[in-house]
Amino acid sequence: MTDNNYIIGIDLGGTNIKAGLFHEDFTAAWELSIPTEAAQGPAHVLERIRLAVSQLCVGSGVELRQIACMGMGIPGLLDPEEGLSVFSPNFPGWEQVHVVNEMKPYYDFAVYIDNDVRVNLYGEWQQGAGKGCRNLVLLTLGTGLGSGIVHDGKVLYGTTFSAGEIGHMNMYRQGRPCRCGSSGCLGRYVSAVGMVNTFKEKLQEGRTSLIQTWTKHDHEQITAKMISEAYDLGDPLAIEVMHETGELLGFGLANVINLLNPELIIIGGGMAAAGDRLLNTVRNTVNAHALKLPGSHCRIVQAELGSRAGTLGAAVYAYQKQKHPLR
Template sequence: MYLGIDLGGTNIKIGLLKNDLTVQEKLKVPTESETDSNRVMTNLIAGVKQLLVQTQTGTDQIKAIGIGVPGQMNIQKGLSIFSPNFANWSNVPVVQLIENEFHVPTYMDNDVRVNLYGEWQLGAGKGKQDVLMVTLGTGLGAAMITDGRMMYGKSNSAAELGHLNMYRHGRPCACGSSGCLGRYVSARGMVKTVQEHLAAGETSVISEWIQGDESQITAKMVSDAYDQDDQVARKVMQETGEILGYGLSSAINMFNPERLIIGGGVAAAGERLLKSTKEVIAGHALKVARDVCDLVPAELGPWAGMIGAGVYANQQAEK
């Protein structure tokens, strides 16, 4: 058996996978990412213990644990160096903390690479050798398999599309730069764009829903308002989709994938968001690269990261 863990900005998703990589049981616990690394790791360990108790599974039955963590990392040392989704988070020894608690071999990777391992083996990337995956969640992440191998780069930060600079002097990013793609195309980015439209005096049904408390705005509200023909929501979807289109055009030109998988919670907006994305790609990606690339939704759903982490644990343990 394997444990897969997806450390998200909002929830930690934990799953027990059988040897054939089917999910036996899963649960999620709040991350509390606005606190600090001690609280987040305490929540994670408590969640794993809860799942083991629920399933009456002993740690001796677990062959390996896989965990996907957003941000920059030293995979060899099991260190999460920096994550834009977490407060008070620097050089966190994620692998050591988990291994000290459960005494099971633990393998960490970037959350999107872990997602892609899952989609590549069990989902939308099956049978493909050049696959780019972009996840739209709290932030924007990406990973790339080229010639049948995951791209890592010298510092394990290859294919970091979330930090493509889209505006010379744009919104500040936690990475230290500004104008990054992920600051516009993500749940947080969409909320910020809504707030900017409301601050400019535009009227939206979203204002009625939040009763003056802008901290209550969510990306899902934008989809719901869009379906009511709300003009602010429609503008926000179009703007966000277009910016994504320009970012993906650059990625298609750079990586030449045969398949581009879009996943993550924000991707649930579907064509509301992606219609303008596809229009921009059609007009801006190199034709020779665009013609061999299809854009498809992820297949493994909101638990993709957890499933992929279990797949990754299996792959590492079998080496």
Template sequence: MDKFYIGIDLGGTNLKTSLFNNSFIKIHEVRVPTKAILGSDYVINKIANTVSSLLTSHNLSSKDIICIGIGVPGILDVENGISKFSPNFYNWENVNIVKFIEGTLNIPTFIDNDVRVNLYGERYFGAGKDKDNIVLLTLGTGLGAGIIIDGHILYGATSSVGEIGHMNMYRNGRSCKCGSSGCLGRYVSALGMIQTLKDKLDRGEKSIISDWIDHDYNKITANMISEAFDLEDTVAISTLYETGELLGYGLVNVINMYNPEIIIIGGGMSKAGDRLLKKTREVIKNHALKISAEACSIVPAELGDSAGMIGAAFYAKCRYEKNLNY
């Protein structure tokens, strides 16, 4: 009888779960609200209940599942299956996810950072296929990154390699939840770009977006800024250009340090496309080491928001078979 894998992408807004066959073809997918505000006990029970329902709907038992992989945001103890801290989750410190899921479902379970499982997805099934030197950026509510060098995914002493979003860009910039200020992710992210627009409006700059939101800043979205850009709104254009330019300087450092052959841009904000990346590419061309920059392509992610699920499932397979290439 066929065996299956389960990949889970745990987000602050949605819990995404997919069932894959042995060839990593998706059999079924379930998306439900995470309701992170209800705390860790609720969320990990929600994970277990979602998997149980998925198995029932396909007449499967725990014995039919080889293993489960879960992508979790924040700082993790990967080896022991503990989520140590996640800033966007309530009552979430030292949550022993693996112990609970394995104890409840009796299925081998493995966790890793949400960006790294996206990187596994794109490396083996998407834009990074056949590449051994990759940086994956996820541009969403925040800015995350995962890195593969010479075929090895990087983890570091505390499994926190790739925190490009906390690269300091300004001595006295916007405060960050990490405790520092001026971090790249406070500017190059959906929330960061929206704040840049708000700052311009506060200075009296005129934008069509003010009419769209009836001067209620809480209604501003990253997509609105792209829409206004296409209508030649000068404030939206300068906002996207400034955001793309700062991303470029961040990636200059990334290219000079890691020498990737490809940088994959994913996350919801990546939909801005060349509105954002035109300036990014210009900065890289003018400021990165010439030979390194010429060897590096900047491309969009191919798998969209499905990368985390297939990446988590594949990562779990590798951990289960003990052939993960750290």
């Protein structure tokens, strides 16, 4: 790549498309976000992605011929080698969408796709909290629990590009039903939605919380952020739920540590904002239950890149694919 080459990173979300144009050193030249409009179908969403690329070029003054490659993070099941998005649950009609082929008529540069969580992993590994690590795990705690794994300096993909589904680790033989078809999955409890559901269950049992005054007893208004705020105000139920969530996540991560022996576990996504309110309990549980040697050599930290992890990570991923196409 020459100095005048740029890299585009796209983070495709159900609500917004985030796009970033980056220099070769991954400093940002231009960043933006536009509504996805997912309900209008796959062809419209792909057109919205191309609009975002056009707006990046207009905003930055960079021409298409100066772009070396583009990486895209897409939710759901996909085949990154084929450039095919198989299924994405929050996008109506989105099945067997060959994203790379859909982009080829418009761009001379290479386009690469990967799962949205894995591009977050590339971002944190190369430009964020995981710099310099060869063995790490990233968890994104939001609506669900996503995860990605770097083992001996390589991102794990697996036979069907599905490696790292830590969120579907069974924690209860007969627990909350999961969209995967099983029940008791870790992600049903330690995601933002999972923690809120735990809180609601306790309210339905007759427990009380100052959050009820904030929402006028409308339980559907409760958010994970409210639980963190109530925690800071000493609300007993918020403290209990935060600790229960952290403990269960700690048991899950003890299993991960015993299995993979990482040096670092990064917690990202919306729930990462809970910070040490959540992570202190996680760390204490890991210290008590992980095998001593691997447990003592693994740090658990917050992600550093925040909402930029997806676009930056997609750019890092594309750059690496461009440099090492056989990896």
